[in-house]
Amino acid sequence: MKKGSGSDPFAEPEPESEPEPDTNENEAEEGKTDGETEETHRDEPEERDAKPSSNARPDEDEDAETESAELETTFDETASTDDSKATAAEQQSSEREAAVESEQNSSETETGAQTQSRSQNAIVDEPPQAGAADAGVPWVYVRDNVKQDREMVQFYLRDYVVDAEDEFVDAVSDELGTDVSKTDVREAAYEAAMYNVEDVVERLEAWGFESRD
Amino acid sequence: MLTYTTYSEAGGVGKTTVGAALLEAHAAHGLDVLAIDMDQQNGSLTYLLDVDAPRDDSQADNIVRHLIDRPKGSIEDLVFETEHGFDLLPSHNMLENLEDLLNRAQRMADDLGEGDEFDPYDRLRQVLMDAGIPQEYDVIVIDPPATAGPHLYNAVSATRSLVIPVEPTGKGMQSVIGLEELVDGLEERLEAEIGVLSAVPNGVGRTTDQERYLEEVRERGYPAPVALRERSSLFEGCWDQQCTPAHYVETHRSRTRDHEMETLEKIDRLAGRIEEVGGL
Numbered sequence: 468m469k470k471g472s473g474s475d476p477f478a479e480p481e482p483e484s485e486p487e488p489d490t491n492e493n494e495a496e497e498g499k500t501d502g503e504t505e506e507t508h509r510d511e512p513e514e515r516d517a518k519p520s521s522n523a524r525p526d527e528d529e530d531a532e533t534e535s536a537e538l539e540t541t542f543d544e545t546a547s548t549d550d551s552k553a554t555a556a557e558q559q560s561s562e563r564e565a566a567v568e569s570e571q572n573s574s575e576t577e578t579g580a581q582t583q584s585r586s587q588n589a590i591v592d593e594p595p596q597a598g599a600a601d602a603g604v605p606w607v608y609v610r611d612n613v614k615q616d617r618e619m620v621q622f623y624l625r626d627y628v629v630d631a632e633d634e635f636v637d638a639v640s641d642e643l644g645t646d647v648s649k650t651d652v653r654e655a656a657y658e659a660a661m662y663n664v665e666d667v668v669e670r671l672e673a674w675g676f677e678s679r680d
Numbered sequence: 681m682l683t684y685t686t687y688s689e690a691g692g693v694g695k696t697t698v699g700a701a702l703l704e705a706h707a708a709h710g711l712d713v714l715a716i717d718m719d720q721q722n723g724s725l726t727y728l729l730d731v732d733a734p735r736d737d738s739q740a741d742n743i744v745r746h747l748i749d750r751p752k753g754s755i756e757d758l759v760f761e762t763e764h765g766f767d768l769l770p771s772h773n774m775l776e777n778l779e780d781l782l783n784r785a786q787r788m789a790d791d792l793g794e795g796d797e798f799d800p801y802d803r804l805r806q807v808l809m810d811a812g813i814p815q816e817y818d819v820i821v822i823d824p825p826a827t828a829g830p831h832l833y834n835a836v837s838a839t840r841s842l843v844i845p846v847e848p849t850g851k852g853m854q855s856v857i858g859l860e861e862l863v864d865g866l867e868e869r870l871e872a873e874i875g876v877l878s879a880v881p882n883g884v885g886r887t888t889d890q891e892r893y894l895e896e897v898r899e900r901g902y903p904a905p906v907a908l909r910e911r912s913s914l915f916e917g918c919w920d921q922q923c924t925p926a927h928y929v930e931t932h933r934s935r936t937r938d939h940e941m942e943t944l945e946k947i948d949r950l951a952g953r954i955e956e957v958g959g960l
């Protein structure tokens with residue numbers, strides 16, 4: 468450190484091609500090398516990638532990361548029986564897809580179509596605020612508190628459901644890789660249910676509602 | 681060009697108060713001065729200077745949107761003129777999420793293959809430079825929050841010099857001893873040479889203690905032109921009226937008080953000395 472003025476942060480006009488305008492300056496003054504600078508820069512994203520859950524947020528990148536992490540785990544279990552990593556992973560993923568598809572088909576024929584074209588005939592619209600897939604800053608980052616933009620509605624719940632809520636929130640948080648509030652989980656759950664009418668119908672039938680015809 | 685961050689390891693030592701006083705003094709010296717508020721707290725420079733910026737409008741353009749490369753307009757449009765002869769780039773509530781937002785922006789840059797060019801701790805400097813801000817001002821002063829983190833790192837990386845208010849207590853003096861190590865840590869993290877323009881014992885109780893504290897700081901090799909006495913009435917008045925100290929004395933005091941004039945003179949001297957050390 469210097470007792471007095473530090474180096475001039477705006478010493479040189481930024482050269483177009485060089486991402487680190489100060490590297491030369493540092494080099495001259497402190498004998499630091501490009502290599503050092505680049506190394507630090509390369510390390511950071513890798514570190515983040517290595518622990519996808521630490522900063523996990525409801526965005527697509529994370530989904531992808533979590534999925535590939537899952538894939539790896541399943542791959543490890545089955546690795547000994549397969550020839551190459553690539554085929555194992557491929558097989559695994561297509562198996563997963565097939566499993567998901569058949570699940571959907573057996574339970575409900577329309578569900579597959581729903582997931583494919585959400586926005587076209589979905590009951591609920593896309594959220595009005597920017598999401599992870601948009602260019603803007605996702606809503607969870609720009610809101611000041613969990614109640615912002617939300618209207619309070621009353622829900623009447625029986626005890627056994629209320630009792631399950633905390634565990635539900637924990638399970639969602641675990642899967643997501645980051646803590647999430649009950650308020651967020653509730654809305655997400657309700658929204659998810661709107662994409663899964665059949666599941667909701669099943670619940671209601673289990674409670675004793677019967678079809679009129 | 682003179683750039684510095686008001687910095688102290690502990691909170692509440694007077695970063696914002698002393699910073700505002702220095703900003704006012706630099707401006708009174710005829711310099712073009714910009715203050716940047718990187719503190720998301722309500723009791724920050726933006727509040728003290730009574731600048732009515734839309735700090736809780738999440739849709740409005742603000743400093744953070746620029747830091748994460750999602751601006752909605754030009755940075756110049758975010759700059760407010762204060763009543764005290766200098767400009768302010770105000771704080772915004774989005775600063776509360778700065779760390780998450782920078783991480784996210786880093787990932788997006790990575791996805792685009794531009795990850796190497798995105799340095800989350802050097803964003804502010806980049807943004808200011810890209811907007812040509814350094815060409816428009818003689819002095820840039822940044823007020824960071826009390827805690828270490830991306831706000832402080834961006835501030836220090838963009839200024840590379842520090843002015844350090846020191847609590848005139850045994851503990852405060854102890855922090856001066858730890859300063860070298862701390863600044864070394866910042867230098868390593870930011871890969872830049874960091875300088876200490878001045879340490880300022882602030883809130884000294886008795887005159888007799890003043891010289892002792894100054895000596896101690898100077899012995900460690902830091903420039904320390906003045907110590908500021910305990911002036912609660914003056915500085916609390918500034919916070920109450922939301923203004924800078926010279927402005928306060930001028931508009932809210934019916935008669936001049938010698939001890940307050942003395943403090944204002946010291947601040948003026950400190951500002952002048954900082955300008956000198958900073959090479960203006």
Ligand SMILES: Nc1ncnc2c1ncn2[C@@H]1O[C@H](COP(=O)(O)OP(=O)(O)OP(=O)(O)O)[C@@H](O)[C@H]1O
Nearest residue numbers: 691692693694695696697826883910911912915916
């Ligand atoms: N020399 C002084 N004499 C008396 N009071 C002072 C003096 N300097 C600052 N204060 C008071 O100390 C309080 C804290 O000051 P300030 O907010 O500037 O500290 P800070 O370091 O910016 O705090 P934070 O770390 O929270 O940002 C304020 O109420 C201010 O009026």
Ligand SMILES: [Mg+2]
Nearest residue numbers: 695696719724
């Ligand atoms: Mg402060």
